[in-house]
Amino acid sequence: MSQSRVWHPFTQHALEPAIPAIVRTEGAYLHKADGTRILDAISSWWVVTHGHRHPRIVKAIETTAARLDQVIFAGFTHEPAEDLAKALVDLAPAGLDWVFYSDSGSTSVEVALKMALGYFRNIGAPRSRIVVMEHSYHGDTIGTMSVGARGVFNAAYEPLLFEVDTIPFPAAGHEQETLDRFEAVCRDRRAAALIVEPLVLGAGGMLMYPASVLTEFKRIAETSGTLLIADEVMTGWGRTGTLFACEQAQITPDILCTSKGLTGGTVPLASTLATEAIFQAHYSTDRKKTFFHSSSYTANPIACAAALANVQIWHDEPVAERIAALGMLQAARLRRFRETPVFSDCRATGTIAALDLRTSSTGYLAEIGPKLRTFFLERGLLIRPLGNVLYLLPPYCITADELDRLYDAIEEAGDCFGPKA
């Protein structure tokens, strides 16, 4: 094969010369050309929910592609987008009545931020300060990097990032400090919005916090006129045990972003859901109040049909039961690591499990990360640690035996790379 011309994401090509090619995906597996397969324990970066290529989603893509491709969405509409919007409003926390389409998690967050600022401008009480949580991740575009944790990923772009107010991560026992800080920021800064990843901070290291904190965020935000943006790009579609993580806090955010699991992990699509109040602030005979945003592939009909098939699967198949069972299996498997000196902070929320390998090198660029990744790949397992944080975020079709393989490999990795007794 001639030399590849592909520049891969988050990849240091000087250190990763051989990149395996995948020729087929199915269920929980990626298949290589040589016939070997890799167990996808991270759902191909958190997008695959039921399993790779669920037949009903594939079918919806095929039948829709036979009659529709991209249709300009300003001034036109189509059935897949209309039906999906209704379905999303039905499924989302009550009060999120409007659906704005885009094509990635990052754009869904950009849209959310623009909706928030547009809201305040259009009601004649401009606010622009965004409050963020320490260790957050909301995407890789300039706006989403601005509201995410600063570090090695975005050091080069720092001059372009806008200022935000950061509240501490609500670590166990320190929840009240986070809430007090948020209350103070709302009061002193007249904050426009708080953006949070509900219950689980993904890229920040699978950090978990209780639903009660989210409930309090909503209460504080409401009393101070600050909007709450829930970035459910990773947590949505069952990942945390409920369809959306916000359900566990029994709250309705003002704006909710969803993308990764929206099409079950088949084709790109995102949507930003908003309340009637946010829509109404933009609803006017004054053209200046229009929501000025679009992506070329907004509401792609094939992607909307894939998402509708995903919704149908949630209706027709025992997805909730599958998720509950997977959550129990994960928790049970994690238990054996609680006692060991090799790992710390064994934690789980819904289908996500994580644990930290005790090591002197921590942080995303820790040498241990790539070493662990290679170690697992040699065993036919796709596990991609965040520095020394090992986590499993598998597709819901994974079996108990497959989970055993993963946890056995994690135990073995602990023996190889953990502190020696």
Ligand SMILES: *Cc1c(COP(=O)(O)O)cnc(C)c1O
């Ligand atoms: C992945 C992710 C994003 C960005 O989504 P992309 O589709 O990669 O742009 C935003 N927010 C959260 C919480 C994410 O996990």
